[in-house]
Amino acid sequence: MSENNNEMIERYRGNFLREVEDNVEEGEWVKMCMQCGVCSGSCPLGPHWDFGPQTLFMMIRAGKRDEVLAAEGPWMCTSCYNCIVRCPRELPITHIMHGLAHYAVRMGLAPKNQPTRKFSDLFWKNLKADGRVNELRLGISLYFMHGFVDGIKTALKKAPLGLGMVRTKRMNPMEFFGGHKVRDRKGFHRMLEKAEEIESARIEKGPRPGAE
Amino acid sequence: MPKRQYSFYPGCSSQKGASASNYLTSVEAMCDELDVELNEIPDWNCCSASIGYCGGGELPRLALSARNIALSEEHNRGQDIVATCAACWLATRETKERLEEDDDLMRETNQALAEAGLVLENTTRIRHMVEVLIEDIGYEEMGRHVKKPLEGMKIAGYVGCQTNRPFGIEGESFENPMYLDKLTETLGAESVKDYDRKVSCCGGALAFSEPEKSQALIKEIIEAAYDGGADMIVTPCPVCQMNVEIYQDEINAKYGTRFDMPVAYYSTLMAVAYGKTPKQAGLDGHVIRAKKLEKIAGKG
Ligand code: SF4
Ligand code: SF4
Numbered sequence: 344m345s346e347n348n349n350e351m352i353e354r355y356r357g358n359f360l361r362e363v364e365d366n367v368e369e370g371e372w373v374k375m376c377m378q379c380g381v382c383s384g385s386c387p388l389g390p391h392w393d394f395g396p397q398t399l400f401m402m403i404r405a406g407k408r409d410e411v412l413a414a415e416g417p418w419m420c421t422s423c424y425n426c427i428v429r430c431p432r433e434l435p436i437t438h439i440m441h442g443l444a445h446y447a448v449r450m451g452l453a454p455k456n457q458p459t460r461k462f463s464d465l466f467w468k469n470l471k472a473d474g475r476v477n478e479l480r481l482g483i484s485l486y487f488m489h490g491f492v493d494g495i496k497t498a499l500k501k502a503p504l505g506l507g508m509v510r511t512k513r514m515n516p517m518e519f520f521g522g523h524k525v526r527d528r529k530g531f532h533r534m535l536e537k538a539e540e541i542e543s544a545r546i547e548k549g550p551r552p553g554a555e
Numbered sequence: 556m557p558k559r560q561y562s563f564y565p566g567c568s569s570q571k572g573a574s575a576s577n578y579l580t581s582v583e584a585m586c587d588e589l590d591v592e593l594n595e596i597p598d599w600n601c602c603s604a605s606i607g608y609c610g611g612g613e614l615p616r617l618a619l620s621a622r623n624i625a626l627s628e629e630h631n632r633g634q635d636i637v638a639t640c641a642a643c644w645l646a647t648r649e650t651k652e653r654l655e656e657d658d659d660l661m662r663e664t665n666q667a668l669a670e671a672g673l674v675l676e677n678t679t680r681i682r683h684m685v686e687v688l689i690e691d692i693g694y695e696e697m698g699r700h701v702k703k704p705l706e707g708m709k710i711a712g713y714v715g716c717q718t719n720r721p722f723g724i725e726g727e728s729f730e731n732p733m734y735l736d737k738l739t740e741t742l743g744a745e746s747v748k749d750y751d752r753k754v755s756c757c758g759g760a761l762a763f764s765e766p767e768k769s770q771a772l773i774k775e776i777i778e779a780a781y782d783g784g785a786d787m788i789v790t791p792c793p794v795c796q797m798n799v800e801i802y803q804d805e806i807n808a809k810y811g812t813r814f815d816m817p818v819a820y821y822s823t824l825m826a827v828a829y830g831k832t833p834k835q836a837g838l839d840g841h842v843i844r845a846k847k848l849e850k851i852a853g854k855g
Contacts, residue, residue, distance in 0.1 A: 368613040387756040388768055419765070422605035423756035424720035428729050441608040448609055458764035460609050466760075467603070467610030470619075474600040476567040478574055504801055507842040513574050523570045526598045530671030534622060538615040538667040 347547075348450040352408075354549070359408045366546050368442025369435045376400040382426035382436050392416045396426060396436050399443065412452035417444035418459040449546070471535060474525025559691060562631035562679070563593035564623055566643035567601050568793045575640070575793035577823075577840025582639055582684065584826035584835040588700050589692055594634065596627045602646035605717075606760040617660065618667045620650035624681075625673040635680040637687055639822075641717035641792035648681040648722060683718060685791050685821070689734060690725065694741050702830035703851050704743025710824070711747040711785035712736050713776060715795040716756050730754065735789055738821055742828040747783035752776040757798040766802075773799055774806050777814050786847050787817040789824055796820060801842050817845035827852045 355362040363370040376397070383395030394402065394416040402411050420440040427437055444460070447453035453460055470476050525531050568575035586593055600623060603616050611619075624647065627636050638644035654661045654677050665675055688697060712735025718724070724734055731753065736746035757776060758769025776799055780788050790796050800818040807814055819841070826836035833852040838845060 387758070387772055388761065388765065391765075391768055419761070421716075421756050421759040421761045421769075423716040423759065425716070425756070427721045437605075441605075442613065445608045445612055449612075453609075459761055462760065462764040463606050463609035467607040470567075470601040470603060470607060471610070475570070476601050476604075478568070504804065507801065508574065511577070511840045511842055512572065513576055513840055513842075523567070523573075525600045527671060530673075531600060531622070533670035534618055534667045534673075535615050537670045538618040538663070539612065541663050541666060542612045542614040 348452065350547075351450065357406055359406045359411070360404050362408070363403050363443075363446075365549070367439065367446045369438040370442060372434045372439060373400050373403050375432045375434055377432055379431060381429050381431065382434075385425040385429050386419075387421055387423055387425070388419045392419045396440065400434075400439075409452065411443065412447040412450055413454060414447075415454055415457060417441070417447065418454070418457045418463075420444075471532075473523070474528060474531045475523045477523065558590045558592040559687075560592050560594060560631075560634050561637040561682075561687065562627040562634040563595045564599055564627075564636055564638045564643055564647065565595060566638060566640040566793075567604075568640060568797075574797050577837030578639060578793055578796070578820050579837075580835065580840065581820055581822040581826045581837035584831040584837075585822045585829065588826075588829040588831070589688075589697070591687070591692075593637065594631050596623055596636070597630050598626060599623050602643050604642040604646065604760065614660070614663055614667065616646075617650050617653060617664055620647045621654065621664045621668055621675050621677075622671060622673060623647060624651065624677065624679055625668055625675040628676050628679055629673070635682050635687075637682050637684055639684045639793070641683070641715070642794060644681065644683040645717045645722070651677060651679070651681050683724075683791070685718060685734065686724060688738075688821075694737055697738070697825070698741045701742055701828045703828055703854060705739070705824060705828055705848070705851060706743050708744040708786050708847055708851075709747060709784050710739045710744050711750045711780035711783055711788045712739060712753060713750070713780070713788045713790045713795060713799065713818075714754050715790060715792045716754070716759065717794075718791045719754050735791070735821065739789060739824065742824055744824070747780065747785050750779060750783050750785075752779040757795050759794055759798075762798045762802070766805075769798065770802055770806050770809070773802055774810060774812065777803065777806070777816050778812075780816060781814075785816070787819060787845055789819050789821055791821055793820075803843060815843060817841055817843045817848070819845055819848065823848070 363373055380397045383389055383397040386395055389395055394414050399416055417440045422437055424437055569579040602620050603611055668675055714732050719732055720729055739746045752775055758772050762769040796818050803814040823836050827848050833849055838849055
């Protein structure tokens with residue numbers, strides 16, 4: 344991962360805006376931001392962010408690569424789309440946030456113990472394994488994501504909630520052992536591998552010709 | 556009259572034994588009454604629900620929804636895809652639009668799909684169940700089927716985020732969409748006017764990873780419903796439903812509130828009003844029992 348990172352630093356030589364435009368989902372929109380602040384002001388978890396979208400976009404233009412990629416902000420997005428429908432420049436802000444989070448992981452710079460990063464990682468692994476999400480297994484991995492002792496404590500605290508869900512048949516303990524799966528897992532896995540391969544190649548080799 | 560046919564994408568949370576399984580139950584009861592046939596997309600997969608981005612890059616996430624659309628185009632040809640989950644609808648529709656606009660991504664997506672023996676034409680409409688109800692069936696027709704009006708109930712229509720933004724329902728505003736209000740009134744209940752948390756965020760997937768911050772948001776959603784005199788909250792989104800219903804005990808313990816507010820799907824209300832049994836309406840799936848609805852459903 345950090346090899347990747349060094350290569351990118353080398354390739355873009357301080358032009359972080361360009362790096363974002365080439366490699367981050369919907370990154371080509373960042374330069375359109377006019378710094379009005381509506382997005383950060385509309386953000387439900389806004390008060391808890393280190394940097395809201397407006398600030399992140401300014402920092403990208405100012406070349407603050409390390410600060411942006413290590414920021415908590417991109418991981419605080421609930422995907423509420425408040426910002427998107429209000430942005431006067433119609434930036435796809437939600438997707439840029441997700442894109443920045445993903446790129447920060449790719450570069451090995453994302454904050455390590457960020458809870459949403461962990462959840463997002465577990466969710467992806469869970470869905471990738473079987474093609475569908477197994478909520479019980481996801482929930483249990485989540486309890487243990489901070490370590491074993493913490494996990495037991497969280498699980499005990501959440502026990503009444505879990506029981507309520509079991510009683511109403513909305514959480515099936517049997518799912519832990521089997522659960523729901525895509526039938527064509529082979530094809531499903533090959534498809535995802537191919538998509539990952541194409542995307543990584545695009546980032547490693549630089550932007551597509553004509554994608555200026 | 557022949558049944559209306561749709562290609563159905565139920566999504567992970569609707570699966571048997573999962574958190575929104577009672578949503579699916581009530582949707583089936585509702586569709587049965589309205590002569591709507593839902594043809595499940597064979598072997599559908601997860602859409603990654605606006606949260607898989609840590610491990611999943613743009614193209615792999617697009618490929619997920621593209622696979623579902625391609626399967627639908629192969630097996631349920633010519634039918635619109637209908638999703639009941641807001642996140643499923645959003646991810647699928649976003650994929651469709653993104654691939655329409657970007658030929659390179661479309662080509663790469665089809666390269667990935669080819670590994671699973673699939674081809675995406677991307678000519679399918681992607682719709683939320685609420686759109687089908689409003690646009691294809693209409694309030695009048697929905698009202699005609701009411702056998703047990705939800706009289707004496709006052710209901711707060713919590714629309715939330717992803718059924719409302721960025722696409723929303725045609726003809727509705729982002730700030731104050733009225734369809735849940737119109738629907739509850741069609742079913743004979745009273746709607747809470749000016750419910751001021753109608754479109755605010757419940758924390759979404761961050762209810763798991765940032766529970767305290769999200770619960771602060773959820774608290775306001777419930778409080779505003781009480782302020783409006785609501786007996787219950789109704790929502791079109793399984794994430795909203797779960798977040799607003801199941802954390803009430805934890806919120807009570809933390810804030811000293813005494814919340815006991817049932818949260819149902821629009822389809823639950825409809826199934827009850829259409830005279831279905833409490834079980835068919837999915838009422839047994841409530842962690843906080845919807846007693847007033849149970850009473851109406853239990854009437855002979
Ligand atoms: S709302 Fe749009 S233009 Fe305004 S600061 Fe945010 S991204 Fe920039
Ligand atoms: S979509 Fe994300 S960035 Fe935009 S307002 Fe909502 S939480 Fe904030």
